Amino acid sequence: MLETLNAQPADALLALIKLHNADPRPTKIDLGVGVYRTGDGDTPVFGAIKAAEQILLDTQNSKAYLGPEGDMGFVHALIPYVFGSDFDRSRVEGMQAPGGTGAVRLAVEVAARAGAKRILMGTPSWPNHAQIVSAVGLELKTFKHMTAEGTADLEALRAALADAAPGDVVLLHGCCHNPTGVDYTNAQWDEIAQMVAASGVLPLIDLAYQGLGDGMEADAYGLRKVLAAVPEALVAYSCDKNFGLYRDRVGAFYAVTSDADALAKAMANGATIARASWSMPPDHGAAAVRLILGDSALTAQWINELTAMRARMAEVRERLAAAQQIGPINMAPLGSQKGLFSMLPLSGEQIMALRERHGVYMAGSGRVNIAGLTTGNIEAFVAALKDVAG
Numbered sequence: 121m122l123e124t125l126n127a128q129p130a131d132a133l134l135a136l137i138k139l140h141n142a143d144p145r146p147t148k149i150d151l152g153v154g155v156y157r158t159g160d161g162d163t164p165v166f167g168a169i170k171a172a173e174q175i176l177l178d179t180q181n182s183k184a185y186l187g188p189e190g191d192m193g194f195v196h197a198l199i200p201y202v203f204g205s206d207f208d209r210s211r212v213e214g215m216q217a218p219g220g221t222g223a224v225r226l227a228v229e230v231a232a233r234a235g236a237k238r239i240l241m242g243t244p245s246w247p248n249h250a251q252i253v254s255a256v257g258l259e260l261k262t263f264k265h266m267t268a269e270g271t272a273d274l275e276a277l278r279a280a281l282a283d284a285a286p287g288d289v290v291l292l293h294g295c296c297h298n299p300t301g302v303d304y305t306n307a308q309w310d311e312i313a314q315m316v317a318a319s320g321v322l323p324l325i326d327l328a329y330q331g332l333g334d335g336m337e338a339d340a341y342g343l344r345k346v347l348a349a350v351p352e353a354l355v356a357y358s359c360d361k362n363f364g365l366y367r368d369r370v371g372a373f374y375a376v377t378s379d380a381d382a383l384a385k386a387m388a389n390g391a392t393i394a395r396a397s398w399s400m401p402p403d404h405g406a407a408a409v410r411l412i413l414g415d416s417a418l419t420a421q422w423i424n425e426l427t428a429m430r431a432r433m434a435e436v437r438e439r440l441a442a443a444q445q446i447g448p449i450n451m452a453p454l455g456s457q458k459g460l461f462s463m464l465p466l467s468g469e470q471i472m473a474l475r476e477r478h479g480v481y482m483a484g485s486g487r488v489n490i491a492g493l494t495t496g497n498i499e500a501f502v503a504a505l506k507d508v509a510g
């Protein structure tokens with residue numbers, strides 16, 4: 121039977137991890153998968169996480185099952201950070217999920233069970249978004265995320281919403297847009313909140329990089345604006361970047377409603393989907409986050425570590441922007457883009473030449489993880505770009 125399966129291409133981005141690992145050149149540069157790296161090229165475990173893990177080691181006396189919703193102490197501890205300390209807690213409930221990916225999957229499946237037919241989404245986007253929408257069996261309607269000038273394309277979103285039908289969901293990146301680094305401005309979010317409310321579509325906000333843009337509060341601006349304007353919304357959250365937990369798979373799915381019965385049903389459906397998919401989410405990383413957020417000293421340590429990450433990314437962006445113009449590539453916008461990613465307008469041949477001649481690994485889309493540039497190799501990267509595109 122299994123021979124009847126269709127062949128599947130390997131996930132291009134994950135394949136890049138292996139290609140980079142297999143390259144023996146010591147000067148190779150990994151700008152592929154979205155993990156933060158220090159100026160020395162490391163992705164260390166946060167000190168706050170190490171401290172929380174020590175507490176877990178010393179005090180956790182059971183690993184008995186918790187349930188499909190996971191660690192509700194974790195889920196609730198995040199609420200003030202995501203939704204704001206003054207958010208009406210009766211409107212929101214959540215459950216833990218295996219990473220932001222599990223949270224997006226739950227959100228899309230719950231929307232489908234509620235009758236959603238179509239997801240409206242700006243492109244380019246994180247490639248897994250389209251895969252999840254397709255796996256759940258919903259239709260995807262795309263619009264342009266970015267203008268030719270490299271700003272967020274509000275008019276394209278406006279047109280998509282004007283054209284929306286009942287049963288549509290709009291998927292928005294809360295901050296640090298993947299793959300472009302081009303976020304909506306606060307003034308644009310003000311308009312988006314009104315546009316989404318007027319359209320009646322259900323917003324699904326994916327917040328996978330809170331704190332990696334301008335800070336924990338600043339990066340929640342758009343989400344909070346939209347949630348203040350609409351009766352219902354879904355949120356997919358990841359702690360894998362802002363707590364450096366990646367492989368521990370730490371995320372949360374939230375529903376916001378104006379109706380307690382609808383909220384309970386959203387959670388009950390999420391729990392049913394989780395039960396049939398992974399039964400219960402992995403506990404360890406979420407328990408560590410709960411301990412951090414419940415302890416003011418650990419919270420301060422975590423915020424300091426996150427602030428240092430942001431400062432380093434700002435420095436890398438400043439140095440890249442200082443290259444100004446490389447052939448047809450305008451480097452200046454990289455200075456003000458947000459988060460781990462930016463896109464360079466490179467051809468497939470140029471991306472292959474960067475890999476083969478210079479050991480520079482980046483996604484086929486031209487997306488670069490700017491945190492992959494170390495203190496020692498930014499100049500080499502700029503020189504490699506000049507070689508292939510200058």
Ligand code: PLP
Pocket residue numbers: 154218219220221222224246293298326328358359360361366369370371
């Ligand atoms: N959403 C977006 C926009 C992402 O870029 C990612 C990638 O990490 C995720 C969700 C999923 O994150 P996680 O690794 O927590 O599953």
Ligand code: LMR
Pocket residue numbers: 133152153154155246248298
């Ligand atoms: C990325 O886009 O590199 C990250 O979000 C990791 C992933 O799961 O794709």
